[in-house]
Amino acid sequence: MTMNTPETRPGTWLSDRAVLRIGGAEARPFLQGLVTQDMAAVTPETPQWAALLSAQGKALFDFILWADGDDILIDCEAEVADALSKRLTLYRLRRAVTIERSDIGVQWSPDGSEGVADPRLAALGRRWLAPAGEAATGWLAHRLRHGVTEGRAELGDGQTLWLECNARELNGVSFTKGCYVGQENTARMNYRSTVNRRLVVVPTDMPGPRTRIVYPDLALAVEHRRVDELGIALRPDWLVAALAPPA
Numbered sequence: 001m002t003m004n005t006p007e008t009r010p011g012t013w014l015s016d017r018a019v020l021r022i023g024g025a026e027a028r029p030f031l032q033g034l035v036t037q038d039m040a041a042v043t044p045e046t047p048q049w050a051a052l053l054s055a056q057g058k059a060l061f062d063f064i065l066w067a068d069g070d071d072i073l074i075d076c077e078a079e080v081a082d083a084l085s086k087r088l089t090l091y092r093l094r095r096a097v098t099i100e101r102s103d104i105g106v107q108w109s110p111d112g113s114e115g116v117a118d119p120r121l122a123a124l125g126r127r128w129l130a131p132a133g134e135a136a137t138g139w140l141a142h143r144l145r146h147g148v149t150e151g152r153a154e155l156g157d158g159q160t161l162w163l164e165c166n167a168r169e170l171n172g173v174s175f176t177k178g179c180y181v182g183q184e185n186t187a188r189m190n191y192r193s194t195v196n197r198r199l200v201v202v203p204t205d206m207p208g209p210r211t212r213i214v215y216p217d218l219a220l221a222v223e224h225r226r227v228d229e230l231g232i233a234l235r236p237d238w239l240v241a242a243l244a245p246p247a
Contacts, residue, residue, distance in 0.1 A: 017106035018081035023098040034196040038177035049172045097125040105132035119181030120170040147236040154222040200233035
């Protein structure tokens with residue numbers, strides 16, 4: 001690992017995350033044609049939240065992209081790391097690209113000066129890559145209380161349009177980078193402002209017809225709701241701004 005990052009400290013390792021290393025001379029061009037973010041924006045100081053979509057613009061995998069020299073590191077959900085690796089391998093064809101699992105760990109702290117601010121929302125805290133250590137606590141509650149959803153259990157497996165995952169508001173998509181898988185429908189929704197449904201966090205411990213997952217210990221759930229039926233859903237400042245009518 002060549003990144004100049006902080007070391008692991010007690011209680012910062014996100015044990016439910018894994019890291020894939022995309023290496024080779026064509027690593028960046030390879031990902032540029034696949035993911036929702038502009039790879040030119042991915043630097044050691046500016047990781048980017050992105051997704052691999054279906055052709056219809058629905059989220060299959062979401063992840064954070066980090067630069068490590070000429071390589072790109074994909075900070076992803078551990079449970080789907082192998083599936084993501086296989087999907088990327090299907091797209092690789094004859095490109096000079098390697099895809100392998102890294103032994104590095106994803107670290108998080110709700111405050112402090114380590115690492116960099118989470119690329120989705122600074123209020124989520126600080127994030128960096130370093131060897132695995134003692135597992136962190138509190139990340140799930142912290143993330144949900146800021147209204148941020150991630151991972152297959154919340155976003156679904158090809159069920160939710162990427163902009164309905166609040167990707168525009170949470171810096172998960174570039175509208176200037178050019179083509180990628182699912183780009184046409186994503187761009188059309190953006191320019192027509194037709195995001196009629198959103199994933200939101202709701203204070204409840206009971207599943208309903210729109211529920212993706214319930215976290216009973218937190219009395220919170222993730223639901224896919226129409227924007228005119230958000231009801232008691234949490235409305236952090238970033239979502240309030242997104243829902244405000246045009247001036």
